[in-house]
Amino acid sequence: DADVTQTPRNRITKTGKRIMLECSQTKGHDRMYWYRQDPGLGLQLIYYSFDVKDINKGEISDGYSVSRQAQAKFSLSLESAIPNQTALYFCATSDIGGYSNQPQHFGDGTRLSIL
């Protein structure tokens, strides 16, 4: 089983709909992240969470909200989806600590298309 699981893997929806993307992890990491990747571009940070009580905005948080339901679960919501939110969305986790060589571990991504 994957350490970081994203559901759904693919979603097609219409403008104005509310969408929730879910992420769960079995790595026991405290830190979780949501990224967005537009075609041909790198990843941009949407939100990140240090623990269930600590949520922080990333570079491109407008139009998105998140919920950290438990240490292992971090969901991303698009309250009213718009076509320019069509992208590949990644959840990632990392362990806590100081100067760390540990990478972020990514889920397999969710391809979201908004018509």
Place this chain on the structure above:
Amino acid sequence: AQKITQTQPGMFVQEKEAVTLDCTYDTSDPSYGLFWYKQPSSGEMIFLIYQGSYDQQNATEGRYSLNFQKARKSANLVISASQLGDSAMYFCAMREFGMDSSYKLIFGSGTRLLVRP
């Protein structure tokens, strides 16, 4: 200003040859880490190699090595003996160990590598 710059949108390499993917970065934080990820056409992000700013030696992981030139702020990925399965997007990323300790990763725009048989 761009913190991570990958100047090669696309590259070709012949199978079994070596290839270097460029990455330059910009930070004033003395403590940072540099990562390379591979993204095949299936979309997942695969961690390849890490270099810390205080590491004395260049990192190596199998066929991957990192040519770290701190004064020039470059962290180029070298893939030796290219294989067809190396065809993918490659992303350079930086983590700053700044005051907020968020360990956010900042990504470059990527280089698409195509290995020719």
